[in-house]
Amino acid sequence: MNHYNVKRIVSNILMENCYIVYDDKNALIIDPGNTYFEVMDFVTKNKLKILAVLLTHGHFDHCLSCKSFQQDGALIYIHKLDEDKLYTDGNLSTMLGIEFPFIHADVTFVEGILNIGEFEVDVIHTPGHSKGSVCYIIGDCFFSGDTFFAQGIGRTDFYDGNFKDMQNSLNKLKSYLKMPYKFYYGH
Numbered sequence: 453m454n455h456y457n458v459k460r461i462v463s464n465i466l467m468e469n470c471y472i473v474y475d476d477k478n479a480l481i482i483d484p485g486n487t488y489f490e491v492m493d494f495v496t497k498n499k500l501k502i503l504a505v506l507l508t509h510g511h512f513d514h515c516l517s518c519k520s521f522q523q524d525g526a527l528i529y530i531h532k533l534d535e536d537k538l539y540t541d542g543n544l545s546t547m548l549g550i551e552f553p554f555i556h557a558d559v560t561f562v563e564g565i566l567n568i569g570e571f572e573v574d575v576i577h578t579p580g581h582s583k584g585s586v587c588y589i590i591g592d593c594f595f596s597g598d599t600f601f602a603q604g605i606g607r608t609d610f611y612d613g614n615f616k617d618m619q620n621s622l623n624k625l626k627s628y629l630k631m632p633y634k635f636y637y638g639h
Contacts, residue, residue: 454572454591458636459494461487465550466513471636473590474500478569481505481521482588482595483638488517492524502526503569504559508597508638509585510537511610512545512552519553527558529568531577534584535560542611578625580618581606587625594633599625602637 459472463485471482472494479500481491495502505521507514507530515538518528530538535557537543545552559566563577563586574589581598585606588595598606599621608615 456571456591456593458593458634460636461490461494463487463513463516465516467639468513469636469638471595472500473571473593474498475570477501478503478571480568480571480573480590481526482636483508483514483597484517484521485513486516488520491517491521503571504529506573506588506595507531507534508587508595508599509582510534510543511582511598512543512548512550514597514638515543516545516550516552519555522555522558528555529559529561529566530557531575531584531586532560532562533579534582537582537584544610576625576628578621579614580608580621581613582610583612583614583617585621587628589628589633592633593636594628594631595636596638598638600635600637601639606638 461470468485470484470487473480504527539554566573576587578599
């Protein structure tokens with residue numbers, strides 16, 4: 453199991469966690485929220501190239517700065533069932549009166565392995581919080597998005613959330629909880 457460095461930056465909107473997963477030269481950004489300037493400061497100081505932005509789902513608090521990263525050349529990845537949230541009100545931004553800069557994903561996927569540069573990303577589809585919610589395993593790191601919180605699970609009462617789907621996803625993930633992963637939560 454590969455080991456990668458992980459830097460956490462907490463977004464000031466809904467306290468969402470953004471993660472920078474990096475080796476000595478490249479980085480993946482997971483759920484950047486509105487952390488563009490903080491992320492860019494970190495990657496510039498560490499002389500890293502951002503290969504991609506990986507979204508665990510399409511709610512605005514996890515992807516508010518995606519347009520800025522995309523304009524800088526990073527590819528935006530999202531599960532195909534949440535892709536529409538990047539360019540519709542399904543991202544919940546209007547619910548809180550947040551202006552969201554609509555974009556289109558560069559890459560959509562389903563469950564399986566993504567190879568991005570030297571990074572191997574195992575995608576686990578975990579619907580419940582949203583139809584296209586996913587968890588990522590990168591080396592010895594498990595990124596849960598809003599499937600797991602540090603002290604609970606993601607809400608299922610938003611647009612396209614589903615409690616029964618969440619229960620099924622949690623059952624699916626039980627075996628992963630016994631593995632020696634470092635867990636990184638959405639909030």
